[in-house]
Amino acid sequence: MSTIPGRFLTIEGIEGVGKSTQVARLSEGLNERGIAHVLTREPGGTPLAERIREIVLSLDNARGESMPPTAELLLMFAARAVHLTNFVEPSLRAGRWVVCDRFIDATYAYQGGGRRLNAEHIRQLDAMVVGARRPDLTVLLDAPVEQALERARQRNAGAAADRFESERAEFFERVRDAYRARAAAEPTRIAVVDASQSVDRVASQILELLVARSWIS
């Protein structure tokens, strides 16, 4: 068990900005420094939360029955409550760092910005489920929507899109705007990294953010 307290890092951004690649690179960087950590994602991250994820993301989860936006929002927070209680909190208490692919900011961006759900409802659920457990650092990978979606299309070629991937560019513009507004409002916690740069450049900028906080050297 590390003597460094567990830190909670989240990686955010729209489809195609390279979150998975950068999570893997960050994990390499932490491994090189001997920092015990776990990689996880939302929605999901535990068997129970992954079951909820499957319902949220599936395009035809119930023979064509539509998913009301409020239900989507509640399922996202239900999965988050499971993930925080059963995985994130115990990992942090055990001194492990937690690197999470998407977290609370994604809800404000996708359900708030993208689906235009009531922001006050999201804030109430945030207080109910996340409370004081804010990430220590959130990296927002930001790139123009067209560029990111083109990358996502190439990656997904031949694979079926999920309920979010099947949205249009306009939806992702709103998601990106909401992400950037979050970052502007919380500049200490949320660092924006230009994801249109090379993978190496993005990876080193993310590590530099940890160095700047004296969390790694």
Place this chain on the structure above:
Amino acid sequence: MSTIPGRFLTIEGIEGVGKSTQVARLSEGLNERGIAHVLTREPGGTPLAERIREIVLSLDNARGESMPPTAELLLMFAARAVHLTNFVEPSLRAGRWVVCDRFIDATYAYQGGGRRLNAEHIRQLDAMVVGARRPDLTVLLDAPVEQALERARQRNAGAAADRFESERAEFFERVRDAYRARAAAEPTRIAVVDASQSVDRVASQILELLVARSWIS
């Protein structure tokens, strides 16, 4: 399509008070009067909501992973949002009565009373999901806990209990108390019927409640 506007009736009570039997009897009574209606239940009532129900009720939905109480609460409201939007509202708009086995009062009773979850959280979710769509009439079938649980045990003999049925008598005492407190606070909407009476007597008292409101004759 009926010229009478659709009415929304909910039947509440702990396990073993005879809700299913009384829903069936009420349905017979409405049929005899030519009133178009649908029977449904919560959590569930649509294919998508039933998928959420399965996650909420299953005792081993994820190889022993526990269900945090807040996640249970959010899943209940997610299922409710689906059920209201995709089934209850369209049925009422089409002029059909909706008879629902458990609804919002069950959340205050089970998650609020039984699990002692924050009442303000439940009220926020209630406002978010149910809003102004209150039942026109709620029948609370009330009986002593020991009597009800004995009936439930006989009915379920040999069947596996779900996450709620496996709770102890003390839990159901709190659920019953919370149900009765709801009825005391909203006596116009919630009618308490003594479920320790005979099935026939309970069934006729429920029909009398509708006659008293001039909804049937």
